[in-house]
Amino acid sequence: MKIHIKNGRLIDPxxxxxxxxxxxxxxxxxxxxGKAPDGFSANRVIDATDLVVxxxxxxxxxxxxxxxxEYKATLESEMLAAxxxxxxxxxxxxxxxxxLDEPGLVEMLKHRAKTLNxxxxxxxxxxxxxxAGEQLTEMAELRDAGCVGFSHADVPLQDNQVLWRxxxxxxxxxxxxxxxxxxxxLAKDGVAHDGEMATRLGLPGIPAFxxxxxxxxxxxxxxxxxxxxxxxRLSTREGVGMVRAAKREGLSLSCDVGIHHAHLSEMDLGYFxxxxxxxxxxxxxxxxxxxREGLKDGTIDALCSDHTPVDEDSKLLxxxxxxxxxxxxxxxxxxxxxxxxEMKVPLAxxxxxxxxxxxxxxxxxxxxxxxxxxADICVFDPEQYRKVTAAELKSQGKNTPFLGIELPxxxxxxxxxxxxxxxxxxx
Amino acid sequence: MRxxxxxxxxxxxxxxxxxxxxxxxxxxxxxxxxxFVGVTAREVKKVPLLRGKSVFNLFFEASTxxxxxxxxxxxxxxxxxxxxxxDVSSHTKGETLLDTVDNLSAMHADMFVVRxxxxxxxxxxxxxxxxxxxxxxxxxxxxxxxxxxxxxLYTIRHxxxxxxxxxxxxxxxxxxxxxxxxxxxxxxxxxxxDIRVIGPMTLIPAGVxxxxxxxxxxxxxxxxxxxxxxxxxxxxxxxxxxxxxSAQEFFKYYGLTPEKLALAKPDAIVMHxxxxxxxxxxxxxxxxxxxxxILSQVTFGIAVRMAVMSIxxxx
Numbered sequence: 227m228k229i230h231i232k233n234g235r236l237i238d239p240x241x242x243x244x245x246x247x248x249x250x251x252x253x254x255x256x257x258x259x260g261k262a263p264d265g266f267s268a269n270r271v272i273d274a275t276d277l278v279v280x281x282x283x284x285x286x287x288x289x290x291x292x293x294x295x296e297y298k299a300t301l302e303s304e305m306l307a308a309x310x311x312x313x314x315x316x317x318x319x320x321x322x323x324x325x326l327d328e329p330g331l332v333e334m335l336k337h338r339a340k341t342l343n344x345x346x347x348x349x350x351x352x353x354x355x356x357x358a359g360e361q362l363t364e365m366a367e368l369r370d371a372g373c374v375g376f377s378h379a380d381v382p383l384q385d386n387q388v389l390w391r392x393x394x395x396x397x398x399x400x401x402x403x404x405x406x407x408x409x410x411x412l413a414k415d416g417v418a419h420d421g422e423m424a425t426r427l428g429l430p431g432i433p434a435f436x437x438x439x440x441x442x443x444x445x446x447x448x449x450x451x452x453x454x455x456x457x458x459r460l461s462t463r464e465g466v467g468m469v470r471a472a473k474r475e476g477l478s479l480s481c482d483v484g485i486h487h488a489h490l491s492e493m494d495l496g497y498f499x500x501x502x503x504x505x506x507x508x509x510x511x512x513x514x515x516x517x518r519e520g521l522k523d524g525t526i527d528a529l530c531s532d533h534t535p536v537d538e539d540s541k542l543l544x545x546x547x548x549x550x551x552x553x554x555x556x557x558x559x560x561x562x563x564x565x566x567x568e569m570k571v572p573l574a575x576x577x578x579x580x581x582x583x584x585x586x587x588x589x590x591x592x593x594x595x596x597x598x599x600x601a602d603i604c605v606f607d608p609e610q611y612r613k614v615t616a617a618e619l620k621s622q623g624k625n626t627p628f629l630g631i632e633l634p635x636x637x638x639x640x641x642x643x644x645x646x647x648x649x650x651x652x653x
Numbered sequence: 654m655r656x657x658x659x660x661x662x663x664x665x666x667x668x669x670x671x672x673x674x675x676x677x678x679x680x681x682x683x684x685x686x687x688x689f690v691g692v693t694a695r696e697v698k699k700v701p702l703l704r705g706k707s708v709f710n711l712f713f714e715a716s717t718x719x720x721x722x723x724x725x726x727x728x729x730x731x732x733x734x735x736x737x738x739x740d741v742s743s744h745t746k747g748e749t750l751l752d753t754v755d756n757l758s759a760m761h762a763d764m765f766v767v768r769x770x771x772x773x774x775x776x777x778x779x780x781x782x783x784x785x786x787x788x789x790x791x792x793x794x795x796x797x798x799x800x801x802x803x804x805x806l807y808t809i810r811h812x813x814x815x816x817x818x819x820x821x822x823x824x825x826x827x828x829x830x831x832x833x834x835x836x837x838x839x840x841x842x843x844x845x846x847d848i849r850v851i852g853p854m855t856l857i858p859a860g861v862x863x864x865x866x867x868x869x870x871x872x873x874x875x876x877x878x879x880x881x882x883x884x885x886x887x888x889x890x891x892x893x894x895x896x897x898x899s900a901q902e903f904f905k906y907y908g909l910t911p912e913k914l915a916l917a918k919p920d921a922i923v924m925h926x927x928x929x930x931x932x933x934x935x936x937x938x939x940x941x942x943x944x945x946x947i948l949s950q951v952t953f954g955i956a957v958r959m960a961v962m963s964i965x966x967x968x
Contacts, residue, residue: 422860426672428772428796428831431859497657498773542751542781544771546794 227269227644228252230262231605234274238281239578240594249279251601254644258597270646272639274605280577281593282314282345282602282640284584286482286530287458288555290347291622292338293331294323299535299622301335304555305344307621309648311556312604312637313531314345315585315592319404320352321379327352327363329371336372344647346602348374348588350404353392357381362392366399374588375402375456380505380550382410386443393453402589406458407440407465408432408506417546419507423492429546432507434462441468448477456587457481459532461506463516470525480587481525483517484532485554485561486627490514494627500541500548501627504532521579522569528584529565531558535623553623560633563608567634573608601644610636657779664968667779667788668961670797671838679842683807685960686953692729693956702963703732706763710736711753712791713769718927719791719801722951723766726958730966732764754778762786764962772796787965795829800961801926802835804954806843808946809881811953812922816843822875822917823866824851825885825907825934828858828896832926833885841865851875852907855896872907879917882944883924884909887934900933910936914944922946 229251236247236259250258250266257263288308291299308316318335320326326335332349339347351373355361365376376396383389383405396403413436418424420431441457445468448455460466460483472479486504491511495502502508520526534551541548558580566576585593592602611632616624640648656673660666665678692700708727710720720736727734739753754765764787767775772794779788792798813819821840827833827850840848841864850861851869862868869875876882887903897903914923923935923944931937939945 420859422863425858425860426834426864428794428834430795433859498776539749542749542777544750544769544774544777544793546771546773 228266229270229272229641229644229646230266230268231272231274231279231603234277234279234605236279236595237574237577238595239574239582241596242574244574249595249603251603251641251644254601256595256597256599256601259595272605276607276609277605277638278573278608279603279605281581281595282604282642283312283558283580284588284593285313285316285533285555285558285580286528286584286587287484288313288316288318288531288533289321289535290318291535292322292335298537301338302342303620303622304533304535305339305342307555307619308345309640309642310620310637310653312559312606312640313555314602314604314640314642315348315590316345317348317350317374317588319350319377319379321357321381325352325357326350326373327355327357329364329367332368332371332373343645345642348372350375350377352376353378353403354383354388359383359385359388362395365396365401369399369401375404377404377458380406382408382413384410389443390447390451393447393451393455397451397453400454402454402456404456404458405444406506407437407444409436409440412436412439417503417507418495419492419509421492421510423495427495427498427545434464434509434513437462437506438464438468441465445472445477445479448479454478459484459487459506460517460520460526461487461509461513463513466516466520466525470520473525480527482528482530482584482587483521483526484530485557486532486552487514488517488521488529488565489561490627498545499627500543500545501552501625501629503545503548503550504552505550518565518569521565522571527579527587529558529562529579530584531555533621535621536625538624541625552626553619553621554626555621556619557614557626557628557633559604559606559637560635563635564633601641603641604637605639606635606637608635610634612636657776660968665965666968668799668965669775669779669788669790671799671802671835671842672797674842676842679803679806679839682803682957682960682964683810685964686807686956689956689959690953692959693952698729699731700729701731703727703730703966706732706966707761708732708734708764708766708962709757709762710734710766711739711757711768712737713739713767713774714792716768716792719768722954723791723958726955726962729955730959730962732962750774750777751781754781758782758786764789764965766791768792770794789961789965792831794831796831796834798831798835800954800958801832802839803961804950804957805836805883805924806839807953807957808924808950811949812946813880816840816845819845819880820847820849820878821845821881821883822849822851822879823883823885824872824875824909826856826887826891827852827861827885828856829888829891830885834864836883837864837866849875849879853897872913873916876913876916879921881922881924882909882914882917884934886926886928887930904933908932908934908936909939911938911942914939924950927951
């Protein structure tokens with residue numbers, strides 16, 4: 227299959243390209259940019275006039291709910307959601323049922339994903355067996371099975387001795403450890419940011435220092451072990467400051483923020499909107515502004531969807547009893563564009579946060595459109611606004627605070643390894 | 654975002670929280686309650702305003718006092734009353750909150766009086782039920798207890814007349830108190846200039862100043878020249894965690910004794926939502942003394958709940 231994407235605005239953050247240029251795809255790879263290779267004859271021509279052509283998005287956290295939680299979502303539904311959102315690679319956290327704590331489970335997931343032939347799936351292995359926080363997993367075996375990092379997902383890892391050992395062991399092999407910084411004791415029973423809104427609504431709070439104390443511990447252990455750490459879902463202004471200082475110190479630290487935390491605050495809980503029940507909790511407007519600023523100045527490396535499809539019944543409960551999380555794969559691009567527009571960030575710089583930068587976090591040679599590399603491409607209309615509706619979402623999870631809101635950006639085509647896996651005209 | 658407890662005409666459809674209600678609605682409820690205080694004192698204590706209507710008391714959390722006052726209020730309005738204590742029936746069989754509500758709606762309920770341990774549960778029910786149904790929050794988690802707030806407001810108006818010159822001190826476990834939150838909103842809406850909350854830091858919620866109150870950690874400072882002192886009930890389970898060391902120490906520093914009360918205005922009134930923990934938050938000499946209006950609160954509570962029910966049924 228040879229594809230000619232013509233007249234598009236090519237944005238490739240890695241090569242600092244933002245120009246009108248045609249892209250030629252052959253044998254699953256980018257065959258040429260700008261000028262057609264000799265003798266190139268396309269089987270398919272995509273007219274990208276007024277559209278942006280960029281590397282496929284790389285999402286650092288998408289829960290596919292397999293194995294074990296298929297009533298919430300299936301690999302098929304969520305992989306279709308991914309490509310409909312322009313996402314061509316995604317990392318999935320280990321909090322499945324059972325958790326991704328042994329090679330067989332990881333191989334099965336990789337195999338299932340591969341047969342679907344949609345986006346690339348990069349599993350994050352469990353840091354401890356059953357995410358119980360006691361016994362380390364066979365990290366090297368899990369790496370051989372396909373894991374690109376190790377994490378404890380949203381399960382508290384209370385025992386700092388285990389964390390210390392886990393970081394030492396991971397550092398031995400050069401593995402990256404992904405941690406969502408939150409002190410489990412300080413967050414115990416909490417469901418909302420410990421602040422004005424939680425006080426008004428009478429919801430048990432999670433203080434901001436539940437995050438900063440955890441970051442301080444992690445940073446101290448990084449100094450002691452030399453481990454590489456990726457901090458997941460930063461939520462506080464002070465946390466951004468601590469990451470900035472740790473990076474300046476030269477520690478091997480990266481971090482991301484979820485799309486919801488870059489746009490929403492505790493005030494969006496409104497009248498107990500369980501769609502805003504998220505982990506970590508939505509914090510103050512001041513925190514949100516610092517996250518948006520940190521994403522702009524590069525302190526925060528990547529923006530991710532933190533895609534968490536939840537079945538409707540689990541949301542139709544009083545706020546504190548509802549399950550946390552929101553669907554996100556199809557909102558990653560629109561909310562990246564919205565952030566870029568509001569923060570006056572050039573499109574190329576904004577797209578780097580969902581392409582080139584997350585690829586670096588994952589240690590992948592991906593997220594760019596260099597000749598000879600895999601043709602994972604997203605073609606979208608940046609000017610088209612569309613309303614988020616349950617019917618339009620391909621994900622089995624319809625749970626999002628953005629239902630009914632108009633957002634910029636409509637994906638027209640998604641290519642993975644040179645194959646058109648999503649075409650808005652036919653989907 | 655529209656206030657979920659008002660209908661298209663801005664009238665009260667549900668009573669879920671006092672926060673955000675217009676002053677006119679609060680005043681209307683208090684004025685209506687005044688007319689019912691007379692009914693309660695009559696020999697035949699019934700008016701036919703809710704004849705033929707079914708009021709379901711849905712108590713997902715144990716309560717005798719509040720449920721009883723709602724029951725009396727509904728019966729005095731001639732409604733049929735059905736009491737359901739759900740923590741001991743279907744909820745333990747795995748039925749969801751909204752399934753329970755659907756089932757009861759199918760039994761032609763007109764009004765639900767809901768108490769639930771989770772903040773926001775009555776909002777969820779109100780957003781789910783058919784438009785002819787009314788939901789009254791009888792206490793949800795730490796969030797709100799609006800009829801308690803209204804009866805407190807009624808009591809304060811009865812004794813003090815004018816809200817705009819008052820100092821009101823609310824003492825004790827503000828963190829877990831829906832009573833405190835509802836009263837704070839009620840008083841700020843009515844224009845009370847000086848609202849104080851008093852307690853140890855462990856029992857004062859984050860950012861409570863934003864609700865329009867001043868925080869005191871010293872009881873004696875906080876009580877100075879207060880017109881109204883509201884003592885909150887301290888649940889015994891608060892003593893088991895790291896919030897408080899003991900009931901004795903709490904009483905020593907935050908319990909209301911005649912000596913401490915003497916710091917307030919000479920004509921100060923003392924209120925308490927009940928049930929009392931004598932010797933924990935309040936000394937018997939105060940609870941039974943001349944400043945206490947605790948039993949008046951109970952009586953007014955029935956009239957206020959009659960007012961709320963009749964106004965909802967009329968909208």
